[in-house]
Amino acid sequence: MDWTQEDRHFTDDVRAFLSAELTPELRAAGRWMTSVYGDHELSLEWQRKLHARGWAAPSWPKAYGGAEWSVTQRYIFARERILAGAPPVSPMGISMCGPALLGHGSEEQKQWFLPRMLTGEHFWCQGYSEPHAGSDLAPLRMSAEREGDVLVCNGTKIWTTHANVANWIFCLVRTGKYDRPQQGITFLLIPMDSAGISVTPIVMTSGEHIQNQIFFDNVKVPLSNVVGRIDEGWTVAKYLLEFERGGSAYAPELQVRLGRVRELAIEAGGGLAEDPVFLGKLATAQARIDVLETYEFQTMANAAKGGRPGLSGSIMKILGTELSQHITELAMEAAGPYGLAFQPQAGMAGGPNRIPHSAGPAIGPRAASIAPLRYFNDRAGSIYAGSNEIQRNIIAKAGLGLPTATA
Template identity: 75%
Template sequence: MDIGWNSEDLAFRDEVRAFIDAELTDDLREAGRWMTSVYADHEASMAWQKKLHRRGWAAPAWPERYGGCEWGVVRRYIFAREMKLAGAPPLSPMGIGMCGPALIGHGTEKQKDYFLPRILTGEHFWCQGYSEPQAGSDLAKLAMRARRDGEDLVCSGTKIWTTHANVANWIFCLVRTGEFDRPQMGITFLLIPMDLPGITVQPIVMTSGEHIQNQIFFDEVRVPAANAVGAIDDGWTVAKYLLEFERGGNAYSPELQVRLNRLREIGNDNGLIDDALFAARLARAQIRVDTLETYEFMAMSEAAKGGRPGLSGSVMKILGTELSQHLTELALEAAGPYGMAFQPQAGMAGGPNHIASSDNEPAGPRTAAVAPLKYFNDRAGSIYAGSNEIQRNIIAKAQLGL
């Protein structure tokens, strides 16, 4: 596999850099550079999406006929890396990265014509209704009901840990529409407007003060049955397809490479890079990131030929999230004593922080103040989108026959 950049690749890289230089304002760079979670500040993310949409670059992997770029693996990687290098705020993955591919793969032409353009513009901002209080990694245990009543599905139940439900105007949900021997059957993938009567959003504020997660309650909410994606009772097929993209549809390595370079800069600034033990840990981390990058090139190359992420999505999710957690540990070590203080005002969270005070400047370097915020937030990386233990079970069963 040849992964060197040719002249066309380099010309595209320069085109991306020129666009970033012209459009990425200082406030947007701040929002991307000082993120403490996988989500950027909502307003900054939406502002950047509008600029990308005007350029035609909001959906790098979507087919051109649906408004996407239909770029190959090399261009998608170059684009992602340049965005990370510049500190651009990432777009919310719920619409372009998840609901969009599900519609492209399983939606009707009428659904695609209506929803896909609105996802691109940001007119529709999505959240994901999967997890319930008793159904997380074992998603087939979900209990939110949707009974058929004429042309509608009447939904009752609750969803939890729903990111950005407080600002979303649409949610894609898995609902129970039937009972079968296999719990995966009888589930329907349903698109629900968030302004319907009977929907209540309750915030979940973390001990860090951040409000990103929510619980949603549905009380006899009437949704047109035409909003089901795929067949009624066969939503598990759509959900599995979508989860492949959530777990491994995008590369982790561009961000990890950028974070490693920043770690070296911090180490140089405080002299830690001269510590043989710390330098050795950085070198080992670099080897692991380079290995993941090569694997991602192989997986995305297969996807570019028409394949799907499949098991590689689980592999990339495990390696990417655990490597990310390891880098937060190294960053915390590099922060030294400045990393011991809780200074939420130093970071840019994916939602409002109810205890951060903008009046207080962080003590010490901002990179050090952000290190513990990112460390604690990233503990969830090996849990969300299906815990890494579940991913290992999937690989063991499907690939090894265990």
């Protein structure tokens, strides 16, 4: 891609900002993160710096505090952020609930919630998955019955990232029963300090506490917190999921990570850096990332004309998450024996590690020590935001007009 002169000036501006504002602690939070999300407190600190510059919400309209960047500017910033080692901002509010409110919320909801998302005063989590409804959300059971001017919510949500630190949750709840399970679902905003809400940690096999299960026992939520119309929340949910699956490019991060695998192969020794078989694997991965990047450029061009992610979101989600998993496999190979030890102290996860481990320095190159942590964490990439099998069904049905398999 041939960047314009304006794009090059913007790139210089971004680099100057990153150089001035990124502390060593913030760079470490981005460079050594082992989870989908960065360290909670440091991510919030970084969000406050972005907000002070007016850059916390790249795609939002300026009227609501956003930067209103072009898709090209968003791509440039994503690439430069990753190269500089800055941590990501939690996407739950600004990149997911925010666009849902901009697309379907009332003006009162926008004026109340959006400024507080930008400052970090409201920190959000997502209430979609349930024990019996994950990638296929339509059978969800959490009920919300109307009593006067409130909805009384009962049920549970599971695999809820950062529910232990969030003070708001956007939920899909069952407000009606119809022939089609997608009907009768409502998109609801619930304060986490509401009476009747309890949060139970889910500790992963890696020891990290990031996920949680939430229980709702007669939780009363005002009707004014419904986004869109009652029983028509599926439309809002689909709109949000387009941004979760394909609202940002995968290729910039994948390019940087693959380059670091090359560096690790040299640092860890063992001869892999000169091994033609391993070099062939790296070249193949590079070609696949380049193909994805070209597709993302095409998607950017469509978005620049006012288009939405649509099916492109599903395609990018499949290619991006599966390539990400493949890079973790290459990193494990490059780490060699150093990747066999459990050394969570070498990384910076999105939450504390509950398994007893050494507090001392990691053995071997730090990048090798975090390779297994990233490998195991990234197994979830092809499941979250709708499993890749579901994405392939969406593409087959909506994009190609093919019948899809049913259970």
